[in-house]
Amino acid sequence: MMDSRTLSVLEICEAVLNCPDVPSLEAQLTNLSATIGFSALKALHVRRENSKTSYRFVSAHRDAGWQLQVGRSSPIFSDELIENAARQKTAFTKHDCAAGRTNNPTDDQTSASTVFVPTFDRCGLSGLIAFIGIPSDLSGVIINLLHLAGLYTSSRFAALLFEEATNPTDLTPREVECLKWSSNGLTSSEIAEKLGISRHTADWYLKEATQKLGAQNRTHAVMIAYRKGLII
The missing domain is CATH 1.10.10.10 (Winged helix-like DNA-binding domain superfamily/Winged helix DNA-binding domain)
Structure with a gap:
């Protein structure tokens, strides 16, 4: 029998899939954080075009009200970590994640665990989500819940945040x-x-x-x- 937290995460995952816009997605991140206990989220999305691979980065922090922000890079996603995610093909945990520490006081300054959830498509690794600030004594059940939440959240990020505009772009x-x-x-x-x-x-x-x-x-x-x- 599933406990209340598992049921809550499943309900949030369903809500994420049905999010019509970015503010709705931010609201569900708030709910997910309150249910599982992470303090920040960073996401990497892989873009492949003409045999070239590039990355797009998104972050959200509890202290900033889970407002999604785009970035050019994120030190937590090193080349080594991305390669490791592509090999493991399942959620994994890093403790005392120094990669998330920078000189920026608004960035991640955490000694707790970070759970990484990779996602894949037919070409290989398609994305990687980091749930930051998880209590170090997290159980296997919580890791599984984060894996599930990461899979759902990643697909919705891609649909809402990185979709091509349907109308011609004519920006001045x-x-x-x-x-x-x-x-x-x-x-x-x-x-x-x-x-x-x-x-x-x-x-x-x-x-x-x-x-x-x-x-x-x-x-x-x-x-x-x-x-x-x-x-x-």
Whole structure:
């Protein structure tokens, strides 16, 4: 007989699959964290095109309200760890994960366990999710639950965050520039100061770019722009 936590995780996984947009996915990450106990999540997605392999990175932290953020890299995903994930083909745990430590005080500073969940498609490794800040004495049942949650979450990340826009992209240079600064973590006010425009104008450019890309919000727009190679 399944316990209440297992049932809760299964319900959350089902909800993740039915998430219509990025905010809904963020809400389910909040529920999943409260149920299992991790403090941060980082995800790597593999992109293969014309025999070339590249990576896209997403992160979310409990302290930041589980708002999904795109990034150019993540030190927790070393080449060695990615190769190990491709070989293991199942969830695995690392303790005292130094790879997650950086000089950035907002990044992961944890001595607890990190559970890595790899996902695969017909070409091989398609993604890797890290659940960070898990209590070190976690049981095999929790690892299995995280494996299940990672599989469901990864597929929904790919569908919501890295899908191609269905409409033609016709962004102006200014809209691309605003998206690029937004991807670096700048607010509308900071973008406006950089470009010598008003905050209202910066918001307008970002809103136009978001609509043209068929994105749910600014974060989603940045991720699609990365996916389409509009910003580097």
